[in-house]
Amino acid sequence: MTNLILDKAVAALLVVDPYNDFISEGGKLWGRIKAVAEANNCVPHMLQVLNAARKAKLRVFYALHRRYRPGDYETWKYIAPIQKAAWSHKAFEYGTWGSAIRPEFEPKPDEIVATEHWCSSGFANTDLDLQLKKHGIHQLIVIGLIAHTCIEATVRFAAELGYNVTMVKDATADYSNEEMHAALDINIPNYASAIVTTNEVIESISSLKP
Amino acid sequence: MTNLILDKAVAALLVVDPYNDFISEGGKLWGRIKAVAEANNCVPHMLQVLNAARKAKLRVFYALHRRYRPGDYETWKYIAPIQKAAWSHKAFEYGTWGSAIRPEFEPKPDEIVATEHWCSSGFANTDLDLQLKKHGIHQLIVIGLIAHTCIEATVRFAAELGYNVTMVKDATADYSNEEMHAALDINIPNYASAIVTTNEVIESISSLKP
Amino acid sequence: MTNLILDKAVAALLVVDPYNDFISEGGKLWGRIKAVAEANNCVPHMLQVLNAARKAKLRVFYALHRRYRPGDYETWKYIAPIQKAAWSHKAFEYGTWGSAIRPEFEPKPDEIVATEHWCSSGFANTDLDLQLKKHGIHQLIVIGLIAHTCIEATVRFAAELGYNVTMVKDATADYSNEEMHAALDINIPNYASAIVTTNEVIESISSLKP
Amino acid sequence: MTNLILDKAVAALLVVDPYNDFISEGGKLWGRIKAVAEANNCVPHMLQVLNAARKAKLRVFYALHRRYRPGDYETWKYIAPIQKAAWSHKAFEYGTWGSAIRPEFEPKPDEIVATEHWCSSGFANTDLDLQLKKHGIHQLIVIGLIAHTCIEATVRFAAELGYNVTMVKDATADYSNEEMHAALDINIPNYASAIVTTNEVIESISSLKP
Numbered sequence: 001m002t003n004l005i006l007d008k009a010v011a012a013l014l015v016v017d018p019y020n021d022f023i024s025e026g027g028k029l030w031g032r033i034k035a036v037a038e039a040n041n042c043v044p045h046m047l048q049v050l051n052a053a054r055k056a057k058l059r060v061f062y063a064l065h066r067r068y069r070p071g072d073y074e075t076w077k078y079i080a081p082i083q084k085a086a087w088s089h090k091a092f093e094y095g096t097w098g099s100a101i102r103p104e105f106e107p108k109p110d111e112i113v114a115t116e117h118w119c120s121s122g123f124a125n126t127d128l129d130l131q132l133k134k135h136g137i138h139q140l141i142v143i144g145l146i147a148h149t150c151i152e153a154t155v156r157f158a159a160e161l162g163y164n165v166t167m168v169k170d171a172t173a174d175y176s177n178e179e180m181h182a183a184l185d186i187n188i189p190n191y192a193s194a195i196v197t198t199n200e201v202i203e204s205i206s207s208l209k210p
Numbered sequence: 211m212t213n214l215i216l217d218k219a220v221a222a223l224l225v226v227d228p229y230n231d232f233i234s235e236g237g238k239l240w241g242r243i244k245a246v247a248e249a250n251n252c253v254p255h256m257l258q259v260l261n262a263a264r265k266a267k268l269r270v271f272y273a274l275h276r277r278y279r280p281g282d283y284e285t286w287k288y289i290a291p292i293q294k295a296a297w298s299h300k301a302f303e304y305g306t307w308g309s310a311i312r313p314e315f316e317p318k319p320d321e322i323v324a325t326e327h328w329c330s331s332g333f334a335n336t337d338l339d340l341q342l343k344k345h346g347i348h349q350l351i352v353i354g355l356i357a358h359t360c361i362e363a364t365v366r367f368a369a370e371l372g373y374n375v376t377m378v379k380d381a382t383a384d385y386s387n388e389e390m391h392a393a394l395d396i397n398i399p400n401y402a403s404a405i406v407t408t409n410e411v412i413e414s415i416s417s418l419k420p
Numbered sequence: 421m422t423n424l425i426l427d428k429a430v431a432a433l434l435v436v437d438p439y440n441d442f443i444s445e446g447g448k449l450w451g452r453i454k455a456v457a458e459a460n461n462c463v464p465h466m467l468q469v470l471n472a473a474r475k476a477k478l479r480v481f482y483a484l485h486r487r488y489r490p491g492d493y494e495t496w497k498y499i500a501p502i503q504k505a506a507w508s509h510k511a512f513e514y515g516t517w518g519s520a521i522r523p524e525f526e527p528k529p530d531e532i533v534a535t536e537h538w539c540s541s542g543f544a545n546t547d548l549d550l551q552l553k554k555h556g557i558h559q560l561i562v563i564g565l566i567a568h569t570c571i572e573a574t575v576r577f578a579a580e581l582g583y584n585v586t587m588v589k590d591a592t593a594d595y596s597n598e599e600m601h602a603a604l605d606i607n608i609p610n611y612a613s614a615i616v617t618t619n620e621v622i623e624s625i626s627s628l629k630p
Numbered sequence: 631m632t633n634l635i636l637d638k639a640v641a642a643l644l645v646v647d648p649y650n651d652f653i654s655e656g657g658k659l660w661g662r663i664k665a666v667a668e669a670n671n672c673v674p675h676m677l678q679v680l681n682a683a684r685k686a687k688l689r690v691f692y693a694l695h696r697r698y699r700p701g702d703y704e705t706w707k708y709i710a711p712i713q714k715a716a717w718s719h720k721a722f723e724y725g726t727w728g729s730a731i732r733p734e735f736e737p738k739p740d741e742i743v744a745t746e747h748w749c750s751s752g753f754a755n756t757d758l759d760l761q762l763k764k765h766g767i768h769q770l771i772v773i774g775l776i777a778h779t780c781i782e783a784t785v786r787f788a789a790e791l792g793y794n795v796t797m798v799k800d801a802t803a804d805y806s807n808e809e810m811h812a813a814l815d816i817n818i819p820n821y822a823s824a825i826v827t828t829n830e831v832i833e834s835i836s837s838l839k840p
Contacts, residue, residue, distance in 0.1 A: 124790035133582030160754035162553030343792030370544035372763030
């Protein structure tokens with residue numbers, strides 16, 4: 001954590017895909033991430049970071065995956081494998097419990113929910129970059145799911161677009177330890193300026209003047 | 211129309227902001243555009259172009275302005291004058307009749323509605339470019355409102371991003387003839403490869419093999 | 421100028437296309453803008469604003485049009501009218517005097533030159549947004565050429581992307597008064613938060629603590 | 631290769647960073663990738679794919695990393711770790727042999743070189759997306775360096791932006807087998823519709839009508 005220095009005027013928390021389908025018992029994909037998520041206390045950690053940010057009055061943003069609606073992909077000429085999978089699983093199906101945000105993570109009225117993303121990056125084809133600019137944000141603390149897809153993609157795009165990124169390594173999860181390792185140890189260190197634990201980031205956030 | 215050559219494999223119709231607030235009797239902004247819109251038969255022309263496109267099985271896309279929701283702007287540090295005006299007028303207020311699409315222009319199930327735009331361009335901070343790519347589109351026929359704001363912005367962005375644009379000059383309207391002239395005669399000719407009448411574009415569309 | 425409040429921590433000057441071909445005697449396009457440019461003292465004003473910014477240690481960025489190189493357009497399937505014109509005129513031809521920056525406007529070593537733009541907006545398909553983010557900039561003072569093409573496009577994109585824009589109305593020029601009027605009086609007021617004179621902006625800049 | 635179907639009208643080859651510093655004996659980074667690159671014949675394979683594409687008259691594009699120039703990073707407030715490394719190594723230093731393209735890969739006059747990228751993705755803050763659109767391209771065959779940084783980033787961005795991607799798995803290399811595995815086996819399969827060998831892609835390319 002030696003290199004984690006938060007500047008409250010320009011820092012924000014970014015919560016990625018806290019859907020029931022991912023992180024609630026009974027969610028369509030929970031069974032696939034449960035082992036990794038429980039081993040590192042992912043969901044409680046996510047909540048601790050969110051609560052610390054709210055308490056310190058850090059601004060909070062949400063990046064949410066496209067909720068599946070019939071007709072989304074039928075007419076596409078080109079579709080990536082990960083989108084084919086989303087189409088087939090109907091994960092985050094619009095109007096269902098699975099595509100609702102897990103209740104403890106429900107956005108507050110003054111928190112910003114970006115438009116839904118179609119692939120993995122919270123930035124691609126959404127208003128996330130605009131919303132961050134409109135609030136003067138340059139530094140992002142990132143938590144959420146899945147480490148090697150949406151999280152890594154969002155961290156990569158954030159860095160490519162010019163943001164300073166802090167990754168909270170025990171507030172994310174993945175289908176396997178190998179995928180988690182690829183994201184956290186191989187790729188994200190190139191793009192995130194700090195990779196920290198929940199305890200470390202909470203300590204930093206809590207030291208900010210509210 | 212000498213330079214209008216449609217290639218059905220890559221052409222689409224783009225309908226911009228056909229909201230009741232703009233183009234229906236009783237809409238919040240209809241009073242301000244009525245004189246120009248009735249002088250050139252804007253709404254009937256928009257409908258004729260849409261129907262011709264549907265009949266020829268041209269793909270149809272919609273670019274829609276952000277429907278106003280309380281909280282949209284309160285936290286922004288930076289806001290453009292046109293966004294301040296939108297905030298003040300509450301045009302296209304979410305959940306109201308004014309922000310519904312005028313019934314004849316209601317998207318069909320296989321037509322694509324891009325995510326809402328926050329300023330004037332249908333491309334900025336939305337998935338419109340993605341959706342066009344996913345359908346292999348390179349050529350856009352543009353109709354809708356308002357000529358010197360959303361229409362001009364969308365045409366400018368389309369050209370900047372690499373699309374070929376056809377503007378239908380009597381299927382748009384504006385608050386005044388001067389603003390209409392600035393859009394159609396001064397600026398759009400730099401970015402749209404063809405500027406045509408409704409009759410001309412319908413003739414071209416109708417000649418396409420369905 | 422009532423609404424011009426510069427925040428030095430996030431403000432910068434953006435100079436658009438100060439090429440010899442535009443603003444030097446003998447430039448390919450100087451003849452076409454000379455009447456308007458001399459009537460409002462465009463070039464001396466641009467220089468005064470630049471010098472004031474440098475003196476106040478405001479950060480300075482340059483947005484430059486693609487310098488024409490043979491082969492630029494020959495293979496394109498789609499080309500906008502303004503690009504066809506650029507191809508035909510060979511304005512800003514690479515390696516020639518015309519595509520050199522007029523000497524008084526030559527960037528200093530710590531000033532940032534964005535990659536060249538292909539159409540009108542200094543933001544489209546360039547690294548300008550990245551460079552502004554990397555320097556923490558949110559507020560842009562815009563000067564340069566041509567009012568209704570590159571300047572208006574750059575102002576529109578800046579606003580769409582979330583920047584606060586100040587337009588200096590007598591540090592730009594155009595081919596005609598009508599085009600100048602369309603840019604400065606009809607369109608840019610929707611996107612620029614302040615439209616000021618050179619004297620007004622210099623007064624604001626000079627009041628910043630260096 | 632079962633899923634590799636090239637459509638010549640919309641397909642192109644994308645060559646990423648064929649700099650001497652990466653792939654020539656004596657290059658600054660060659661020593662670090664040599665073991666992996668020689669094990670899979672990366673450089674000869676890259677050349678075979680390029681030559682097959684040229685012979686079949688597939689369009690060829692180049693995505694090149696920013697060539698280091700003094701002053702590039704000194705003024706940045708925010709810098710990603712991979713950019714700090716680039717700054718420190720001065721890889722691809724402007725004007726040196728290391729930042730020249732290895733001679734066999736030198737672009738031909740009708741091949742398109744995108745503007746240089748500042749981080750890892752060939753798309754971010756460049757004109758690559760524009761150039762692909764201007765040529766009607768939707769399908770990309772990707773070769774070059776380094777697998778888990780620029781290649782993976784470019785493939786991810788291509789998919790996010792709507793392109794169909796084919797990755798040639800033995801025409802890339804990396805610093806270690808583990809990083810190569812993370813890119814080729816863990817991440818890229820989510821975004822590339824086909825992952826093929828050089829032999830497989832050459833067979834497909836060669837079957838296209840020139």
